[in-house]
Amino acid sequence: MTLETVSTSKAHGGTQGVYRHASSATGTPMTFSVYVPAHDPGERLPVLWYLSGLTCTHANVTEKGEYRAACAEHRVIFIAPDTSPRGDGVPDAEGYDFGQGAGFYLDATQAPWSANFRMRTYVEDELPALIAAEFPMADMTRQSITGHSMGGHGALTIGLRNPDRFRSVSAFAPIASAMRCSWGEKALTGYLGTNLAAWRVHDACALIADGARLSELLVDQGDADGFLDQLKPELLREACAAAGIPLTLRMQPGYDHSYYFISTFLPDHIAWHAERLQA
Amino acid sequence: MTLETVSTSKAHGGTQGVYRHASSATGTPMTFSVYVPAHDPGERLPVLWYLSGLTCTHANVTEKGEYRAACAEHRVIFIAPDTSPRGDGVPDAEGYDFGQGAGFYLDATQAPWSANFRMRTYVEDELPALIAAEFPMADMTRQSITGHSMGGHGALTIGLRNPDRFRSVSAFAPIASAMRCSWGEKALTGYLGTNLAAWRVHDACALIADGARLSELLVDQGDADGFLDQLKPELLREACAAAGIPLTLRMQPGYDHSYYFISTFLPDHIAWHAERLQA
Numbered sequence: 001m002t003l004e005t006v007s008t009s010k011a012h013g014g015t016q017g018v019y020r021h022a023s024s025a026t027g028t029p030m031t032f033s034v035y036v037p038a039h040d041p042g043e044r045l046p047v048l049w050y051l052s053g054l055t056c057t058h059a060n061v062t063e064k065g066e067y068r069a070a071c072a073e074h075r076v077i078f079i080a081p082d083t084s085p086r087g088d089g090v091p092d093a094e095g096y097d098f099g100q101g102a103g104f105y106l107d108a109t110q111a112p113w114s115a116n117f118r119m120r121t122y123v124e125d126e127l128p129a130l131i132a133a134e135f136p137m138a139d140m141t142r143q144s145i146t147g148h149s150m151g152g153h154g155a156l157t158i159g160l161r162n163p164d165r166f167r168s169v170s171a172f173a174p175i176a177s178a179m180r181c182s183w184g185e186k187a188l189t190g191y192l193g194t195n196l197a198a199w200r201v202h203d204a205c206a207l208i209a210d211g212a213r214l215s216e217l218l219v220d221q222g223d224a225d226g227f228l229d230q231l232k233p234e235l236l237r238e239a240c241a242a243a244g245i246p247l248t249l250r251m252q253p254g255y256d257h258s259y260y261f262i263s264t265f266l267p268d269h270i271a272w273h274a275e276r277l278q279a
Numbered sequence: 280m281t282l283e284t285v286s287t288s289k290a291h292g293g294t295q296g297v298y299r300h301a302s303s304a305t306g307t308p309m310t311f312s313v314y315v316p317a318h319d320p321g322e323r324l325p326v327l328w329y330l331s332g333l334t335c336t337h338a339n340v341t342e343k344g345e346y347r348a349a350c351a352e353h354r355v356i357f358i359a360p361d362t363s364p365r366g367d368g369v370p371d372a373e374g375y376d377f378g379q380g381a382g383f384y385l386d387a388t389q390a391p392w393s394a395n396f397r398m399r400t401y402v403e404d405e406l407p408a409l410i411a412a413e414f415p416m417a418d419m420t421r422q423s424i425t426g427h428s429m430g431g432h433g434a435l436t437i438g439l440r441n442p443d444r445f446r447s448v449s450a451f452a453p454i455a456s457a458m459r460c461s462w463g464e465k466a467l468t469g470y471l472g473t474n475l476a477a478w479r480v481h482d483a484c485a486l487i488a489d490g491a492r493l494s495e496l497l498v499d500q501g502d503a504d505g506f507l508d509q510l511k512p513e514l515l516r517e518a519c520a521a522a523g524i525p526l527t528l529r530m531q532p533g534y535d536h537s538y539y540f541i542s543t544f545l546p547d548h549i550a551w552h553a554e555r556l557q558a
Contacts, residue, residue, distance in 0.1 A: 009537050009539035009540070010534045010535065010539065010543075011539035011542065012543045013543075063342060063343050063538075064342050066345045066348070068345075068539075068542070068543075069348075222289075224289070254289040255288075255289050256288050258288050259342075260289065261288070261290070263291075264290055264347075
């Protein structure tokens with residue numbers, strides 16, 4: 001694998017980079033960003049993954065997330081992948097909630113999507129291997145994961161399926177149950193067909209009902225979020241209560257679904273993960 | 280004057296708004312952003328103006344500036360105007376450094392620019408009057424000003440021309456002497472013609488040489504900035520030294536001209552201004 005450096009800038013004492021590589025999972029070039037705080041020679045830093053929501057690339061959180069000061073303070077590497085394969089040769093669809101920009105962190109099985117839309121393999125396997133190979137300061141024994149909206153769904157489902165990999169899992173306004181909202185139903189049907197068994201590993205609440213566990217979970221949700229009918233935090237509350245998963249669900253008064261909400265609370269999440277990522 | 284609210288979002292406990300109004304100075308609709316921290320009923324908060332650089336609108340710093348946490352902590356209102364009039368009926372030119380997006384905070388006297396490019400009047404007079412009228416929590420007896428690049432030039436020149444209005448002035452990578460760099464020469468010639476006397480009130484170093492004073496000045500400048508040949512911080516250092524203006528010029532090692540640089544140090548500037556803005 002070769003890694004192309006698109007840009008680097010010094011920020012908050014560390015380096016904010018944007019990188020591109022040819023992905024074998026998606027068959028396309030993929031772009032992602034990595035923030036590496038200042039660190040001592042030979043020092044290895046823990047890693048926080050951030051998965052973005054519908055329509056986003058790596059750039060949205062990189063520009064608007066306001067995470068660098070907290071990552072520098074707590075010495076945490078911050079990685080932001082794209083949300084889907086992109087490009088002229090990649091299938092797409094009308095609407096912002098399916099196709100490019102809407103990968104839903106799954107491996108599609110239905111034509112024409114199955115050739116490129118393999119974001120589960122990309123985010124779970126290929127990109128972590130690339131990071132381990134190319135960023136020697138990244139301590140891959142200390143990883144945590146968070147995300148927003150569709151990326152909150154990604155953080156929860158990937159975290160639930162890989163409990164030994166992540167020290168901690170959190171989310172911002174996540175899609176709590178992809179099987180039970182119109183965004184998710186459209187995506188799961190389109191990418192995976194109508195085999196409901198294949199859907200359940202891409203639904204946080206179904207994974208919990210089927211036995212997946214987290215030792216704790218932190219979720220922030222704005223109560224002025226215009227997409228509450230898609231996100232359904234109450235389903236996550238019910239699933240965690242039934243399974244005995246300690247959920248801290250903070251309904252934040254007056255906050256919407258935007259990066260103004262995320263950037264307000266992302267430093268909190270970084271501090272929370274950093275405590276759990278200590279060597 | 281009527282003020283249209285384009286958007287508001289809760290952020291860091293306060294409200295990030297974007298507003299639009301019909302400007303009499305420019306003869307166009309003008310858009311700006313205001314962040315108002317949480318405050319007590321009847322409390323009045325000081326104001327920090329932020330002037331942006333070439334090509335920018337209010338949106339660049341609003342999205343990428345990472346100022347809200349510091350403004351919330353120090354209870355400072357943050358105002359970000361646009362950098363020029365815009366629109367189909369507004370003259371424009373090839374290149375990013377003249378015409379729309381490049382107003383240089385002056386009132387043009389040359390056709391066709393003089394009809395709309397009146398950013399001095401807009402930023403010095405019209406917008407402050409609008410803020411005073413529409414934002415009752417803004418204490419206009421406590422104002423400070425900062426800016427980046429062309430906006431650093433704006434902050435310095437407006438601050439130097441209005442020493443009684445601003446408690447403090449700072450800048451990020453400012454154009455130190457508009458008369459002595461190609462960006463500035465092009466703009467001053469195009470907007471003001473070749474009357475050099477008219478140029479001097481739009482050149483920070485010339486204003487200082489002609490007797491304008493500040494009680495102190497804080498400037499951050501990245502030493503990896505690709506535009507040092509335009510910005511010329513050494514000219515500002517010489518002018519301040521000759522005039523006895525206490526200048527803190529911090530050459531920040533490894534930082535470039537981007538918002539990754541600005542967002543690293545903007546919280547510092549907000550804290551510095553806030554000290555000087557205390558009631």
